[in-house]
Amino acid sequence: xxxxxxxxxxxxxxxxxxxxxxxxxxxxxxxxxxxxxxxxxxxxxxxxxxxxxxxxxxxxxxxxxxxxxxxxxxxxxxxxxxxxxxxxxxxxxxxxxxxxxxxxxxxxxxxxxxxxxxxxxxxxxxxxxxxxxxxxxxxxxxxxxxxxxxxxxxxxxxxxxxxxxxxxxxxxxxxxxxxxxxxxxxxxxxxxxxxxxxxxxxxxxxxxxxxxxxxxxxxxxxxxxxxxxxxxxxxxxxxxxxxxxxxxxxxxxxxxxxxxxxxxxxxxxxxxxxxxxxxxxxxxxxxxxxxxxxxxx
Amino acid sequence: xxxxxxxxxxxxxxxxxxxxxxxxxxxxxxxxxxxxxxxxxxxxxxxxxxxxxxxxxxxxxxxxxxxxxxxxxxxxxxxxxxxxxxxxxxxxxxxxxxxxxxxxxxxxxxxxxxxxxxxxxxxxxxxxxxxxxxxxxxxxxxxxxxxxxxxxxxxxxxxxxxxxxxxxxxxxxxxxxxxxxxxxxxxxxxxxxxxxxxxxxxxxxxxxxxxxxxxxxxxxxxxxxxxxxxxxxxxxxxxxxxxxxxxxxxxxxxxxxxxxxxxxxxxxxxxxxxxxxxxxxxxxxxxxxxxxxxxxxxxxxxxxxxxxxxxxxxxxxxxxxxxxxxxxxxxxxxxxxxxxxxxxxxxxxxxxxxxxxxxxxxxxxxxxxxxxxxx
Numbered sequence: 001x002x003x004x005x006x007x008x009x010x011x012x013x014x015x016x017x018x019x020x021x022x023x024x025x026x027x028x029x030x031x032x033x034x035x036x037x038x039x040x041x042x043x044x045x046x047x048x049x050x051x052x053x054x055x056x057x058x059x060x061x062x063x064x065x066x067x068x069x070x071x072x073x074x075x076x077x078x079x080x081x082x083x084x085x086x087x088x089x090x091x092x093x094x095x096x097x098x099x100x101x102x103x104x105x106x107x108x109x110x111x112x113x114x115x116x117x118x119x120x121x122x123x124x125x126x127x128x129x130x131x132x133x134x135x136x137x138x139x140x141x142x143x144x145x146x147x148x149x150x151x152x153x154x155x156x157x158x159x160x161x162x163x164x165x166x167x168x169x170x171x172x173x174x175x176x177x178x179x180x181x182x183x184x185x186x187x188x189x190x191x192x193x194x195x196x197x198x199x200x201x202x203x204x205x206x207x208x209x210x211x212x213x214x215x216x217x218x219x220x221x222x223x224x225x226x227x228x229x230x231x232x233x234x235x236x237x238x239x240x241x242x243x244x245x246x247x248x249x250x251x252x253x254x255x256x257x258x259x260x261x262x263x264x265x266x267x268x269x270x271x272x273x274x275x276x277x278x279x280x281x282x283x284x285x286x287x288x289x290x291x292x293x294x295x296x297x
Numbered sequence: 298x299x300x301x302x303x304x305x306x307x308x309x310x311x312x313x314x315x316x317x318x319x320x321x322x323x324x325x326x327x328x329x330x331x332x333x334x335x336x337x338x339x340x341x342x343x344x345x346x347x348x349x350x351x352x353x354x355x356x357x358x359x360x361x362x363x364x365x366x367x368x369x370x371x372x373x374x375x376x377x378x379x380x381x382x383x384x385x386x387x388x389x390x391x392x393x394x395x396x397x398x399x400x401x402x403x404x405x406x407x408x409x410x411x412x413x414x415x416x417x418x419x420x421x422x423x424x425x426x427x428x429x430x431x432x433x434x435x436x437x438x439x440x441x442x443x444x445x446x447x448x449x450x451x452x453x454x455x456x457x458x459x460x461x462x463x464x465x466x467x468x469x470x471x472x473x474x475x476x477x478x479x480x481x482x483x484x485x486x487x488x489x490x491x492x493x494x495x496x497x498x499x500x501x502x503x504x505x506x507x508x509x510x511x512x513x514x515x516x517x518x519x520x521x522x523x524x525x526x527x528x529x530x531x532x533x534x535x536x537x538x539x540x541x542x543x544x545x546x547x548x549x550x551x552x553x554x555x556x557x558x559x560x561x562x563x564x565x566x567x568x569x570x571x572x573x574x575x576x577x578x579x580x581x582x583x584x585x586x587x588x589x590x591x592x593x594x595x596x597x598x599x600x601x602x603x604x605x606x607x608x609x610x611x612x613x614x615x616x617x618x619x620x621x622x623x624x625x626x627x628x629x630x631x632x633x634x635x636x637x638x639x640x641x642x643x644x645x646x647x648x649x650x651x652x653x654x655x656x657x658x659x660x661x662x663x664x665x666x667x668x669x670x671x672x
Contacts, residue, residue, distance in 0.1 A: 107625055270470060
């Protein structure tokens with residue numbers, strides 16, 4: 001039973017890794033960023049490239065991945081998302097287009113493959129990132145063996161969640177973001193530079209996705225289309241938890257991850273995933289605002 | 298109004314109908330088979346325009362209805378397949394069921410695999426045809442009643458429909474003994490109507506699809522111009538106001554949601570007749586979003602535009618994909634095209650055409666005067 005719960009915790013932490021960035025961008029800006037999964041993918045490729053070209057290990061490439069994806073997010077916000085504020089469904093579609101573009105950019109090595117130039121680490125093939133020796137193998141805790149890397153991911157997810165909470169609730173940027181969540185016009189009237197804050201928020205959300213990508217590279221094969229399913233999972237978590245509620249996102253990822261593991265144990269992995277979708281549909285139908293929300297707006 | 302003949306929209310629909318019916322004069326059977334598939338996609342484009350453009354409801358699970366239509370027809374045609382008749386039973390039994398059967402299970406459709414009795418009604422091919430359209434309509438009716446009845450709107454509808462199509466996809470993949478899982482249904486027989494067999498590579502099958510598309514487009518256009526259609530557009534622009542004016546908003550939304558589902562089911566059914574397979578890939582998220590891309594590029598606000606967008610994009614894709622190196626590049630082009638369309642051309646190609654015609658008319662005051670006199 002402890003094993004099953006740990007698998008559930010591990011699934012939860014992965015869900016939360018993806019959902020944290022989405023909770024920031026969707027919660028704060030109301031932007032449905034379908035390219036979020038591709039930010040995870042770019043983060044993973046940053047780890048691959050850092051290993052090949054710079055000799056950096058997995059952990060050392062985390063800050064690098066954060067910087068790369070945050071910049072990519074900033075660029076996307078400036079070029080596309082900014083033009084579509086207030087057109088929620090249109091941002092969903094435009095960022096879907098961006099997602100395809102980013103996937104193809106990696107697959108075609110930014111178009112260089114047409115010129116016969118190939119870059120090690122890019123292309124449509126699968127890539128792997130070795131896990132540091134200290135995190136390989138298992139750890140024995142309370143009479144059970146646990147995969148050391150999974151424990152590392154759970155711990156890192158907890159750290160990131162706390163860090164995100166600290167940014168949102170203990171910094172000036174976070175205060176501005178929360179003001180914009182409650183009432184963008186009023187926030188602007190109070191002198192908050194809404195456009196600039198939104199750009200930084202988008203960069204922060206994308207950066208979090210990049211870190212998630214590095215951590216995922218340790219146990220998943222890295223491929224250009226690895227992000228496509230992640231974004232759907234992330235959205236399910238954010239919507240179930242309640243838009244704009246960081247605590248709700250954390251709780252929802254825990255709930256859905258454990259539920260997935262328990263159902264998967266009773267039947268199989270496919271039905272486990274299907275059951276999660278059923279729960280999400282049920283939650284939206286019964287409580288469209290999500291499980292944990294504040295009144296307002 | 299100056300009558301339908303003075304309306305350029307009427308001529309656009311008529312022009313497309315003539316063009317579609319004339320295509321067999323210029324192409325060979327192989328090409329026509331491919332075009333027939335794209336015409337099915339055209340129906341999907343129209344279905345998306347109906348809900349997204351006219352009702353403001355972005356259904357990201359339209360593939361569910363297409364998939365139901367496709368699987369229903371494929372089940373009917375699978376039982377007519379040569380391979381299904383060769384399994385040593387009086388009744389046809391799909392070959393994959395034998396591979397999935399428990400040792401000792403009787404080779405009968407009723408009980409060869411758990412749930413295989415669900416296939417029994419499909420021994421009559423018209424069951425497939427009927428279920429392909431009726432089931433999506435019923436399902437959409439129930440979904441609409443619940444979703445719109447709860448006053449759920451906007452992006453939440455998209456997420457529910459998206460989650461539902463992914464859920465059904467997983468169930469279909471998991472039910473290997475019943476649906477052949479990932480592999481889908483292949484090796485299908487032909488639809489037979491009054492002794493005529495619809496060979497996918499015959500002109501008759503192309504005409505079947507072309508006439509169906511023309512009817513769907515024409516009837517949908519008439520439907521949105523009715524009073525119900527106008528009220529639907531009012532709910533899109535301000536559902537609260539429509540509600541306070543006394544209209545039963547959920548009823549109108551549900552009705553058009555169901556119509557759109559029926560069109561998607563019909564498209565799936567015809568697609569199977571033309572392409573001879575049904576697979577869980579119809580239920581993937583990317584397929585449902587791709588339909589939205591077609592509608593967006595063609596013009597979400599125009600049923601004709603969305604259909605033409607779907608057909609054109611696929612025709613270009615087929616041409617481009619003939620060059621191996623361009624297959625991947627084409628996907629990037631589609632992505633870019635989509636971003637640019639959403640930002641700069643929210644009304645799509647049909648919006649561009651409308652604006653162009655409007656500008657042309659402004660330049661010809663004589664014509665405008667004549668039209669005003671006619672009104």
